[in-house]
Amino acid sequence: MFRFNVIFVCFSLITAVVEMEPGADPWYVAAVYEHRVVLNPEPYVPLSRHAALEHLQRNLDIYEEQAARAAQQGAQILVFPEDGLHGFNFTRTSIVGYLETIPDPQQESWNPCTEPEKHVNTEVLRRLSCMARRHNIYIVANMPDRQPCPLSTDPTSSCPSDGRWQFNTNVVFSSDGLLVARYHKYNLYFERAFDTPPQPEIITFDTPFAGKFGLLICFDILFKEPTVTLLEKGVRQLIYPTAWMNQLPLLDTIQFQRAVSLGANVTLLAANIRSDPLIMTGSGIYTPFSATYHHAQKGDPEEGKLLVARVPVLDPEWSGQRVATEEELKSESISSVVADSGFCHSESCSDASSVPPSFTTFTSSMMYDTSTFVLLNDTRGKVHVCDGTFCCHLQYLKLPQNGSRELYALGAFAGTHLVNGRYALQVCALVRCAGSDQSSCGQIVEEAETKMDFILEGQFETKHVYPSVLASKMVLEDPEHFRKSADGRVTLKHSDMTAGLVTACLYGRMYHLD
Numbered sequence: 451m452f453r454f455n456v457i458f459v460c461f462s463l464i465t466a467v468v469e470m471e472p473g474a475d476p477w478y479v480a481a482v483y484e485h486r487v488v489l490n491p492e493p494y495v496p497l498s499r500h501a502a503l504e505h506l507q508r509n510l511d512i513y514e515e516q517a518a519r520a521a522q523q524g525a526q527i528l529v530f531p532e533d534g535l536h537g538f539n540f541t542r543t544s545i546v547g548y549l550e551t552i553p554d555p556q557q558e559s560w561n562p563c564t565e566p567e568k569h570v571n572t573e574v575l576r577r578l579s580c581m582a583r584r585h586n587i588y589i590v591a592n593m594p595d596r597q598p599c600p601l602s603t604d605p606t607s608s609c610p611s612d613g614r615w616q617f618n619t620n621v622v623f624s625s626d627g628l629l630v631a632r633y634h635k636y637n638l639y640f641e642r643a644f645d646t647p648p649q650p651e652i653i654t655f656d657t658p659f660a661g662k663f664g665l666l667i668c669f670d671i672l673f674k675e676p677t678v679t680l681l682e683k684g685v686r687q688l689i690y691p692t693a694w695m696n697q698l699p700l701l702d703t704i705q706f707q708r709a710v711s712l713g714a715n716v717t718l719l720a721a722n723i724r725s726d727p728l729i730m731t732g733s734g735i736y737t738p739f740s741a742t743y744h745h746a747q748k749g750d751p752e753e754g755k756l757l758v759a760r761v762p763v764l765d766p767e768w769s770g771q772r773v774a775t776e777e778e779l780k781s782e783s784i785s786s787v788v789a790d791s792g793f794c795h796s797e798s799c800s801d802a803s804s805v806p807p808s809f810t811t812f813t814s815s816m817m818y819d820t821s822t823f824v825l826l827n828d829t830r831g832k833v834h835v836c837d838g839t840f841c842c843h844l845q846y847l848k849l850p851q852n853g854s855r856e857l858y859a860l861g862a863f864a865g866t867h868l869v870n871g872r873y874a875l876q877v878c879a880l881v882r883c884a885g886s887d888q889s890s891c892g893q894i895v896e897e898a899e900t901k902m903d904f905i906l907e908g909q910f911e912t913k914h915v916y917p918s919v920l921a922s923k924m925v926l927e928d929p930e931h932f933r934k935s936a937d938g939r940v941t942l943k944h945s946d947m948t949a950g951l952v953t954a955c956l957y958g959r960m961y962h963l964d
């Protein structure tokens with residue numbers, strides 16, 4: 451689970467498809483289900499295995515219906531969200547009735563549907579396995595796992611004093627019901643019921659239709675382990691059950707899911723929980739070429755959503771970002787592209803060779819990080835802002851040119867984020883400010899009228915930079931152009947927006963400084 455402690459307004463339903471390029475052959479059909487969990491109303495109270503199973507079966511019944519629907523639409527793999535079977539707010543003790551001991555598929559081959567007697571107390575595993583088998587579909591679900599561990603008086607032992615680990619766990623079943631993968635979440639997010647595994651687990655599984663997939667859970671997506679390690683091993687298709695509480699302007703679900711898919715050039719199958727009180731919605735099937743996503747909006751009925759999309763199998767031979775040539779870099783740098791594109795008038799754009807003007811900067815909190823901003827005062831122009839030695843550059847043209855009075859600012863942040871998790875960042879963000887005062891820049895806003903053509907550029911000290919363009923009412927736009935160069939310069943160019951700009955962001959993760 452991941453969430454920020456903020457009040458946030460939800461939205462009405464959006465399902466949209468962004469197509470950039472036709473997918474390459476071969477392809478497969480993937481499905482993700484955004485699930486409204488049937489909750490245990492008293493999660494702090496321990497309950498019997500029998501009562502826990504009664505609760506779990508109610509969510510499993512919904513999974514069964516959705517597996518049937520997904521299979522009817524040709525899906526070969528279906529992903530369910532984190533916490534989707536048991537819910538939230540358990541303690542270490544109160545979740546005990548929900549635990550099953552999940553055997554390690556790397557140690558033994560087990561089909562819970564056809565060999566139900568092999569392991570006792572595995573009703574949930576059996577039901578998921580039979581579901582996969584019945585509908586002839588790969589199923590990924592998240593559930594709590596209990597693993598006995600050796601009690602030890604050694605204070606460095608990671609075995610809890612009750613002699614068992616309790617893990618937040620993804621399980622994967624093949625289309626004949628075989629348990630093919632088990633992954634324990636490494637980056638917990640205030641989850642009292644669960645333990646961090648002693649080592650990060652890098653777990654993949656193979657499929658006949660699309661080759662290899664890697665597994666992660668929710669908050670994991672922000673960290674090197676397991677996410678970047680999976681990518682470095684050449685895994686290009688990630689499966690991502692999550693229970694993510696939205697936080698604009700930089701970490702709304704669909705915004706960051708899309709950013710990771712584009713920034714790492716991978717496919718991400720993301721299934722979130724749907725909960726209005728917990729501000730959770732936003733799921734999608736993201737490939738380097740297209741995004742099929744769902745983000746509920748205010749007033750929408752609080753209900754689940756199945757997404758199904760045809761997805762290209764990504765070339766497993768491709769490794770790492772292609773680096774642009776010097777020639778390309780010259781032709782794409784802010785000064786040349788903007789000058790050529792005609793949206794820069796000489797009176798508002800300084801020539802690249804002249805000394806850049808210095809602007810009045812101010813600081814404002816964005817995502818709890820004190821960021822440095824400059825305002826975009828004009829209809830068109832060129833601004834830059836630095837936080838320490840880290841600098842962001844922007845060339846922009848607002849549309850309509852005299853229409854909107856909405857305030858925009860360019861923000862930079864370089865440092866370690868410390869609230870609700872610790873991680874090092876370099877961020878360039880073009881944001882619509884929430885109000886008309888500059889102190890509102892970096893605060894939450896969901897709608898905008900002002901469209902903008904722009905080039906956003908930063909000089910990053912990491913190659914892990916994730917781009918996003920979020921338009922009004924939770925519409926994703928794919929950047930017209932996104933390029934990382936060998937020297938760390940990252941450029942995001944965009945124009946012809948279909949809706950007002952809420953945020954454009956280059957989110958750089960400095961994993962090496964965590």
Ligand SMILES: *[C@@H]1O[C@H](CO)[C@@H](O)[C@H](O)[C@H]1NC(C)=O
Pocket residue numbers: 489490491492493538539727
């Ligand atoms: C779980 O905790 C969250 C806040 O952490 C709270 O808003 C929510 O009401 C709780 N849910 C239940 C079922 O207790």
Ligand SMILES: *[C@@H]1O[C@H](CO)[C@@H](O)[C@H](O)[C@H]1NC(C)=O
Pocket residue numbers: 715738764765768770771772
């Ligand atoms: C993404 O990967 C594909 C191969 O799957 C490759 O053709 C393409 O150039 C890559 N895109 C970027 C931006 O590196």
Ligand SMILES: *[C@@H]1O[C@H](CO)[C@@H](O)[C@H](O)[C@H]1NC(C)=O
Pocket residue numbers: 809810824825826827833
């Ligand atoms: C925007 O206007 C404010 C107040 O007039 C000024 O202080 C600031 O320097 C201007 N910023 C830019 C980038 O021109």
Ligand SMILES: *[C@@H]1O[C@H](CO)[C@@H](O)[C@H](O)[C@H]1NC(C)=O
Pocket residue numbers: 850851852853
């Ligand atoms: C811009 O302002 C001019 C003159 O005030 C007006 O005629 C025109 O309609 C405005 N255009 C837009 C897009 O608001």
